[in-house]
Amino acid sequence: MMRRSPTWPIHLALIAVCFVMLVPFYWVLKTSVSGENIFTYPPNIVPQNPNIFYYVDVWYAIPFARYFLNSVIVSAITIAANVVFNAMAGYALTREFHGKGFILILFLSCMMVPFQATIIPAYLITGQLGLLNSYVGLALPQFSTIICIFVFKASFDAIPGSLIDAAKVDGLPEWRIVWTIMLPLAKSAMATNVILSFIWSWNNFLWPLIMTRTPEMQTLPLGLARFLSYQEDTTGALYAFCIMVLAPGILLFLLAQKEFIQGLTSGATKG
Amino acid sequence: MEAYSGSRPSGWKKWLLNRFVLVPAAILAVAIAWDLYASTHDDGFVVGQVLDAQGKPVEGADVTLWVFSFTTFAENRSVKTGADGSFRITGNPSHHIQLSAVKPGLGSSQRIPIRLYFRSQNTTLQAPLVLSGKA
Numbered sequence: 001m002m003r004r005s006p007t008w009p010i011h012l013a014l015i016a017v018c019f020v021m022l023v024p025f026y027w028v029l030k031t032s033v034s035g036e037n038i039f040t041y042p043p044n045i046v047p048q049n050p051n052i053f054y055y056v057d058v059w060y061a062i063p064f065a066r067y068f069l070n071s072v073i074v075s076a077i078t079i080a081a082n083v084v085f086n087a088m089a090g091y092a093l094t095r096e097f098h099g100k101g102f103i104l105i106l107f108l109s110c111m112m113v114p115f116q117a118t119i120i121p122a123y124l125i126t127g128q129l130g131l132l133n134s135y136v137g138l139a140l141p142q143f144s145t146i147i148c149i150f151v152f153k154a155s156f157d158a159i160p161g162s163l164i165d166a167a168k169v170d171g172l173p174e175w176r177i178v179w180t181i182m183l184p185l186a187k188s189a190m191a192t193n194v195i196l197s198f199i200w201s202w203n204n205f206l207w208p209l210i211m212t213r214t215p216e217m218q219t220l221p222l223g224l225a226r227f228l229s230y231q232e233d234t235t236g237a238l239y240a241f242c243i244m245v246l247a248p249g250i251l252l253f254l255l256a257q258k259e260f261i262q263g264l265t266s267g268a269t270k271g
Numbered sequence: 272m273e274a275y276s277g278s279r280p281s282g283w284k285k286w287l288l289n290r291f292v293l294v295p296a297a298i299l300a301v302a303i304a305w306d307l308y309a310s311t312h313d314d315g316f317v318v319g320q321v322l323d324a325q326g327k328p329v330e331g332a333d334v335t336l337w338v339f340s341f342t343t344f345a346e347n348r349s350v351k352t353g354a355d356g357s358f359r360i361t362g363n364p365s366h367h368i369q370l371s372a373v374k375p376g377l378g379s380s381q382r383i384p385i386r387l388y389f390r391s392q393n394t395t396l397q398a399p400l401v402l403s404g405k406a
Contacts, residue, residue: 053386056366060390230341255290 032243035236054236058244061230061237066216067223072248074138074208074219075201081143082197083190089144090152090189091178111146116206123210133213142201148193151263155189156182191256192263199249220245309389315363319396320356321372321380324404328356332374334400336360337382339367344382356399366390370400378403 031038032054034047058064093104115122122141123132131137159182167177183190205221212218218226224241253260286292321332332352337344347365352358352372360370366387373379380400387394 051386052388053367056386056388060366251294255294 028239028242032236032239037235054240055244057237058227058241062223062227063215064223064244067218067220070135070138070217071202071219073135075198077135077139078142078197078201079194081139082145082148082193085144086148086152086193087178087183087186087190088175089149090156091174091182093149093153094156107146107149115141119206119210122207126211132211133217135217137211138208138217138219139201141207142197142204145197145200148196151189151192151196152186155186155263159185188259188262190263191259195253195256195260198252202245202249309392312393313389313391314393315361315391316393317360317363317368317370317385317396318394319358319370320399321352321358321374321402322356322399323377323402326401328352328354329372329374329377329402330354330356332356332358332372332377332400332402334358334360334370334372336363337369337371338363338365339369344369363391366392370396372400372402374402378405 030036030044030047033050033052034044035054036044036048093100126132126137126140129137129140131140163181164177167181172180203221204219205225208217208219208222209225212222215226224245227241228238317336319334321329321334323329330352333349334352335349336347338347347368348360348362350358350360366389368385368387369382370385371380371382380402383396383398383400385394385396
């Protein structure tokens with residue numbers, strides 16, 4: 001009988017890594033409720049006189065609710081578009097057609113082009129469509145992301161082809177095959193798409209900075225920059241703002257982390 | 272082989288009773304409750320009392336409300352205390368204020384910083400404003 005090696009050294013190492021990873025988060029949280037200067041020496045591990053007044057300051061210093069709503073709307077549009085377009089593209093890439101290899105190489109090579117390099121054409125196209133300073137325009141460049149297309153493709157590749165053939169024999173059109181057969185079997189890929197597109201949209205700074213015309217259309221990252229320009233003594237309030245911006249993303253990740261991990265690893269053990 | 276004894280939720284339960292609905296719903300409920308509380312307690316009242324150095328109520332002292340504006344506190348309004356030394360400021364527009372009291376002959380108090388949980392929150396001072404006794 002094989003003797004199992006003890007797992008505690010691995011757990012100990014993982015706990016140490018977790019500690020290192022979580023300390024900055026704890027420090028931000030601690031400073032947001034204590035306002036302690038980051039150069040205080042020796043630093044207090046436990047917050048002194050914790051309170052939530054820095055959060056109240058942030059709420060009233062800028063139109064936080066408006067920025068939050070804008071970010072939520074833009075993220076919702078981005079997520080919906082990502083799931084629909086990426087699923088369609090991912091499904092198409094699981095089928096055989098002429099030039100598929102070229103398309104795959106084109107996609108992979110496009111991943112190497114940074115958004116900063118294409119921002120002028122993106123701006124001109126958005127302007128031609130009349131979508132500048134609008135929610136759809138804010139979400140437009142992130143309607144589809146290549147990484148997420150490949151996440152869907154990997155997940156769809158794991159579904160037996162006989163299932164699709166049976167659906168075709170039953171007379172289902174392609175879009176219904178994607179909607180009623182592929183997507184329910186690719187929930188983890190969908191969760192990965194939702195989380196990644198949400199985080200990218202939520203944290204996007206450059207595009208909203210360029211294409212918004214009025215303060216009413218600005219999103220939270222722009223609000224953070226505006227907040228920094230307003231106030232000087234911002235130690236506690238700045239950290240509180242960071243927590244308020246980060247919280248929705250962390251919450252979404254915690255809610256869907258199981259599906260997220262499955263989505264990232266699906267296809268990894270195939271073959 | 273052991274039979275599976277658990278039952279899987281179906282229909283509306285499947286769509287409603289999951290963490291993706293329950294957690295946002297709970298957050299929304301807390302936000303609505305907080306908003307209701309704030310909207311019923313935001314008349315801007317600030318109530319307190321002014322005492323002299325011996326701890327006796329001071330009548331006719333001027334109590335000033337200072338409101339935080341970007342980097343400094345600006346004077347917003349003043350009221351006079353009653354016979355029992357109490358005062359009631361109405362129309363506080365801010366969540367970050369200071370209060371001070373002064374009466375010729377009895378001196379002035381220190382500015383007391385007050386932080387509120389929302390703008391114009393009704394509040395009663397826990398400790399009175401105490402005049403220094405130095406004219």
